[in-house]
Amino acid sequence: MNSVFVYCELEGTKVVEVSQELLTKGRKLANTLGVRLEAIAAGSGITGKVESQIIPYGVDKLHIFDAEGLSPYTSKPHTAVLVNLFKQEKPQICLMGADVVGRDLGPRVSSALHSGLTADCTSLEIGPHDDKKSGKHYDGLLYQIRPAFGGNIVATIVNPENRPQMATVRSGVMKAQILDPDYKGEVIVQDVAKFVPQTEYVTKVLDRHVQAAKNNLKGAPIIVAGGYGVGSREGFGLLYDLAKVLHAEVGASRAAVDAGFCDHDLQIGQTGVTVRPKVYIACGISGAIQHVAGMKESGIIISVNSDENAPINQIADYVINGTVEEVLPKMIKYYKQNSK
């Protein structure tokens, strides 16, 4: 009772980045509420391997579920783990990554427990809430904050009555930070059979290919990103040219991805990658909040846009009023001239 839970996603025996970020956030939320931080790790052959990756984030209690059928991830067994553990522990809050696993698992768990779930939160806070209809006052609710409706608004969602309050968060939105390498947390190795009936192992994974990401957007110090204003797939060629001379990575807004100018995995924003480069060069990007949510922490923002009223110009350090075709070749030219 009265704890914050983080579901730790595993790739083999390695805790993925987003889970480390959520453990860090979970610790802060638990401190604000004055409750324990607990974590769940479910996989195969993980006992003895995951504890040191999880406890140092300030985890008071780690529940390990170690069994043959729990890796690779499939929907029903992991759902059974969470649903049955939560029925027993009745947590206040549950956080998980807004990636393929978390977005497969979260809704199933929330449906089984009839608890509210908010997807793709960009910020989580604790605060009070007054329900106007019922006149009830609530303290210590989780504010689940997310852009909504194509990014035109930011909504704060609360779950006043149902527990756990569940939220998913994308990788890169929060920062991972170890609290104490020697943190003392309790480890409980649970009896999986008590949580997962044999009948739940229905999906067979026949084949699995995971490649390292094709791009390094998350770690790139300089990003050249294109939006709808780039105009075409060929137009993106200019971005690659500039990126090449600057040793930068190329990214894109959702509008550019939807228009087919570039591949989906380049998408930056709430439903793409969240980035924090030193320099962000936005080319023909209008700056929907959906996109801005994924890049506003960038060091220096340069906006190249023919529309001088583009919303992104308001958060840019440098605004170049011009078209991508005009400006980018000049940037390349003068970079080559001056950097020698």
Place this chain on the structure above:
Amino acid sequence: MKLNIVVLAKQVPDTRNVGPDAMTPEGTVNRSALPAIFNPEDLNALEQALRLKDANPGTTVHVITMGPGRAAEVIREAMYRGADGGYLLTDRAFAGADTLATSYALSTAIQHVCPNVDLIIGGRQAIDGDTAQVGPQVAEKLGMNQITYTEEVLSLEDGVITVRRHIDGGVETVQSPLPVVLTVNGSAAPCRPRNVRRVMQFKRALAPMELAPGTGYSDLPYAGQYEQKPYLKIAQLTCADVNADLQQCGLAGSPTKVKAVENIVFKAKESKVLTDSDEDINGLIVELLASHTIG
């Protein structure tokens, strides 16, 4: 093998073209102020269903959509492309539903119209909410297995379906017995176009709501056709028709509440404004190189 397939589709506001009146003061979407489209990934879902229908003679594909009267457009569109028919799930009691209340309503409708469903196929997510929650929540409510992020159905033999799905950084091939819920990713095959003959056949298909007096349809010269051609009537279901518990529908059945909605106003920064002249761009590059920001 004959399959009973239900496709879940949603009519969504085109969030790519949004005006200032897009939201109500209560923080819900003002759907009437926006152009409405067939949710893109639901079209990918429809294609997977139609391919299964092509490969398995006798298979039926029915679309269920929840929404106001005009959402019947989604059903017509699906029929033009090859669906056998559809159901418009519509009731004031469903208004204001979050994903959980929506999936409850949809799951009661599925149980009502297709209790022996083999496959439920929907888009991964809708562009107005981007939550990707309704598919898995329906699966859980019906006690069915799920395969999310589907890219292609590879085979279906002896009641076992094999699917290639997208995962983070790669792909996975998985197998599940039927019945199962699939949610289909945008990277799956695009939907086939409308079939002209089917457009001619179904363009006058209407839901009773659309035929009601005052909607303009009831006085049409072809209004009499609906008595003779029952296939032109799109079935319409209310909360009571599907025996849904009112407490689990709409706002009342939604655990999540919108506490606050903020329109986006960027905090203006002091920005340096440049032109596209050679001089300005050269100056910028020199400045950035000097501060070791680039290079």
